[in-house]
Amino acid sequence: MNRPPDWRGPLLRGLYTALLYLALPLALARLYWRGRRDPDHRRRWRERLGFIPPLPDSGCLWVHAVSVGETRAALPLIHALQARYPEMPLLVTTTTLTGSRQVRAALGDRVWHVYAPYDLPGAARRFLRRGRPKLAVIMETELWPNLLRRCALAGVPVLLANARLSERSARGYARIGALARAMLEDVSLIAAQADADAGRFRALGAPRVQVTGNLKYDLTVSEILPAQGQALRRALLGERRPVWIAASTHAGEEEAILTAFAALRARWPALLLLLVPRHPERFDGVAALCLEQGFNLVRRGEGRACDPDTAVFLGDTMGELLLFYAAADLAFVGGSLAAVGGHNVLEPALLGLPVLFGPHMFNFTEAGQRLLEAEAAWQVSDASGLAAAVERLLADPASGRAAGQRGRAVVERHRGALAALLGHIEQLLFQYSNSGALGGRVLKRL
Numbered sequence: 026m027n028r029p030p031d032w033r034g035p036l037l038r039g040l041y042t043a044l045l046y047l048a049l050p051l052a053l054a055r056l057y058w059r060g061r062r063d064p065d066h067r068r069r070w071r072e073r074l075g076f077i078p079p080l081p082d083s084g085c086l087w088v089h090a091v092s093v094g095e096t097r098a099a100l101p102l103i104h105a106l107q108a109r110y111p112e113m114p115l116l117v118t119t120t121t122l123t124g125s126r127q128v129r130a131a132l133g134d135r136v137w138h139v140y141a142p143y144d145l146p147g148a149a150r151r152f153l154r155r156g157r158p159k160l161a162v163i164m165e166t167e168l169w170p171n172l173l174r175r176c177a178l179a180g181v182p183v184l185l186a187n188a189r190l191s192e193r194s195a196r197g198y199a200r201i202g203a204l205a206r207a208m209l210e211d212v213s214l215i216a217a218q219a220d221a222d223a224g225r226f227r228a229l230g231a232p233r234v235q236v237t238g239n240l241k242y243d244l245t246v247s248e249i250l251p252a253q254g255q256a257l258r259r260a261l262l263g264e265r266r267p268v269w270i271a272a273s274t275h276a277g278e279e280e281a282i283l284t285a286f287a288a289l290r291a292r293w294p295a296l297l298l299l300l301v302p303r304h305p306e307r308f309d310g311v312a313a314l315c316l317e318q319g320f321n322l323v324r325r326g327e328g329r330a331c332d333p334d335t336a337v338f339l340g341d342t343m344g345e346l347l348l349f350y351a352a353a354d355l356a357f358v359g360g361s362l363a364a365v366g367g368h369n370v371l372e373p374a375l376l377g378l379p380v381l382f383g384p385h386m387f388n389f390t391e392a393g394q395r396l397l398e399a400e401a402a403w404q405v406s407d408a409s410g411l412a413a414a415v416e417r418l419l420a421d422p423a424s425g426r427a428a429g430q431r432g433r434a435v436v437e438r439h440r441g442a443l444a445a446l447l448g449h450i451e452q453l454l455f456q457y458s459n460s461g462a463l464g465g466r467v468l469k470r471l
Contacts, residue, residue, distance in 0.1 A: 034207030075151030254351025
C-alpha cells in the first residue's frame with residue numbers, strides 16, 4: 026500500500042533552504058577569513074556556488090568524498106571505475122580544502138576535480154547542468170536535501186556508498202524525521218557497511234538498503250611501500266630507534282600523547298614520536314606545543330634528518346600518512362581520545378602494525394571491534410593507559426609483530442565491498458541508460 030505524501034518533508038526542506046540562504050554570506054565570509062592563513066581557501070569559491078567548468082556533453086561518473094578520510098576510502102573505487110569505464114570522464118568532488126589536496130596528490134590530472142556545491146537549489150542546478158553526471162556515488166553519510174532532490178528530479182541515480190550511520194547520528198536525523206525520510210527516498214540505493222548501519226537507515230525510512238561491507242578493507246598499497254618506509258626511516262628518522270606514530274590527531278589529543286611520551290622516554294630514551302595532526306592548519310600550533318613541552322623537533326617539511334637528540338618528528342605534509350605508517354613500529358590512531366569518532370584503523374593494520382586507539386570509535390565501531398577481537402589492537406582511555414600499552418609493545422617487539430600480522434589478516438579476510446559496489450553501479454548505470462533521454466532533457470532545462 027502506497028503511503029500518502031508527507032507534507033512535512035517539503036516544508037522542512039523549504040525552511041532549511043531559507044536558513045541556508047541567510048547563512049550564505051557568513052559561509053563566504055568564513056572562506057575569506059580562513060584565507061588569511063591559507064590563501065587556497067579563497068580560491069575557487071565560485072565552484073561552491075555551482076560555477077564549475079563544463080564537462081563533456083557525454084556526461085561523467087561523479088564521486089563525492091567530503092575530506093581526506095573519505096577520499097582515501099574512495100581510491101580503490103575510483104581506480105576500479107577508471108579501469109572499467111575508461112571512456113567516461115570521472116568527476117571527483119570534495120567539501121574541504123584538505124580533501125581537495127588529497128585528490129590532487131593521489132589522482133593528479135587523471136580525474137576532473139572541483140568542490141561540491143553548497144546545498145542551495147540554484148548551486149545544485151548549475152552544478153548538475155555543467156557536470157552532466159550519469160551517476161552520483163556519494164561516500165559514507167553525506168546527505169544534502171536540495172542536492173539529492175535535484176538529482177532525483179534530473180533522473181540522476183544516487184548511490185550512497187560505504188554508508189555508515191552511528192547511533193548518535195541516527196538520533197540526530199530522527200529529530201528531523203520527515204526531512205530525513207524525504208532525503209533517503211531520493212537516494213537510489215544505500216550500500217551500507219554493516220547490518221547495524223543498514224538497520225538505522227531503514228528505521229529512518231530509507232526504502233532501498235543493501236549491506237555491501239566496508240570499502241576501507243579493499244585498500245591496497247604499493248608493493249614497494251614497505252621498502253619506501255624503511256628508506257625514509259634510514260634517511261630521516263634513525264634506523265635503530267623505535268618509532269611510535271600517533272596519526273590523525275585532534276586538538277586535546279596531542280597533550281595526552283606528549284604526556285605519555287614523556288613518561289615513556291624515561292625508560293626508552295631513544296624512542297621517536299612521529300606525530301601527524303589531522304588538519305594542516307594545526308601543524309604550526311602542534312609544533313609550538315612540542316617545543317613548549319621541551320621536546321626537540323624536526324618537521325618533515327624541513328627536509329632534514331633527526332639527530333640523536335630529536336624527540337618528535339612532525340608529519341606536516343599531505344598525502345604521506347601511509348608512508349609514515351610504513352616507517353613505524355606501532356601506531357596510535359587519533360580522533361579517538363577526543364570525541365571525534367575515530368579514524369581509519371585499517372590502514373596501519375594492513376601495513377602490519379599493532380594498533381592503539383581511544384574510547385571514541387563510533388565512526389569505526391565494527392573495524393575497531395574486529396581488530397580487538399583478533400588481539401591486533403588495544404583500546405586505551407587516557408595518557409597513562411596509552412603509555413602502558415606502548416611500553417608493553419616496546420618491551421616485546423615479537424608480540425607486536427605478531428599482532429600486526431593478525432591485523433593484516435583481518436583486513437584481507439573482510440575484503441569484497443568493492444566488487445559488490447561495482448555490481449550495483451553497473452545496474453544503476455543500466456537504469457540510467459534506459460531513461461537517459463529523459464534525464465538529458467531535464468539536465469538541459471536545469
